[in-house]
Amino acid sequence: MPGISARGLSHEGRRQLAVNLTRVLALYRSILDAYIIEFFTDNLWDTLPCSWQEALDGLNPPQLATMLLGMPGEGEVVRYRSVWPLTLLALKSTACALAFTRTPGFQTTSEFLENPSQSSRLTAPFRKHVRPKKQHEIRRLGELVKKLSDFTGCTQVVDVGSGQGHLSRFMALGLGLMVKSIEGDQRLVERAQRLDQELLQALEKEEKRNPQICAAGATASGAGPPAATESGCPSGPPGPGEPCGGLLQPGSTACPTGGDAYSTGPAAVPSGAGFPC
DSSP states (O other): OOOBOGGGOOHHHHHHHHHHHHHHHHHTHHHHTOOTTHHHHSOGGGGSOHHHHHHHTTOOHHHHHHHHHTOOOTTOOOOOSSOOOHHHHHHHHHHHHHOBOSSOSSOOOGGGSSOTTSOTTSOHHHHTTOOHHHHHHHHHHHHHHHHHHHHHTOOOEEEETOTTSHHHHIIIIITOOOEEEEOSOHHHHHHHHHHHHHHHHHHHHHHHHOHHHHHHHHHHHTTSOOOOOTTSSOSSOOOTTOBOSSOSOOOTTOOSSOOSTTSOOOOOOOTTOOOBO
């Protein structure tokens, strides 16, 4: 599907694009913010206009995708069994007009050259249950927050809308930041708590398997969080048994996620525990 690229837009063009995108997102937020499962659990189907329901009812996913995207398969023709309401057609046209191109204008980042599904700059525990796109996002964003925290002297970070806690977990255990995670969806909170425990168990196993690395980590970290390198794990492979530039566990004062009624609960983390990169 063709799309637009912000690379070729002027400053004013980018500003206008941002305005248009914001307007569309605000107008259809109730649909865009919903998970597919919520159309069943929260009966969101009944919130759609009746004219939309009549046009979309009975379509299977491939048919719906073909009609919305206008991309029929080889030898297929897009056929509408009824006239779609103008509001639905307007949404389709607007989405196509504002969609970004799916053709990358740059080469694959170095972290995915060896394995397109695993970032080489994240250790295995932080890649688990995380898709490649998300791996890239949490690494880049986490490293940015780390740099800003070091530059400003910030001692605590709050992750609002932390979801399953992937970013919070990386910032706390990967970059040595004190992180408080806040999430209003109890299902995501429970999921994040389970992932916290998985990572903590992995830390404990690693500590038993490589006590010399953990001892080195405890020495390096001292009484407080260890000094992580600016970019987190170095891009190149470490030497045999060499830990990451910044240990993955800041100490007993930090936890993967903070704790209150709307956040994942605090977890006791073994001091000095860490993973080699």
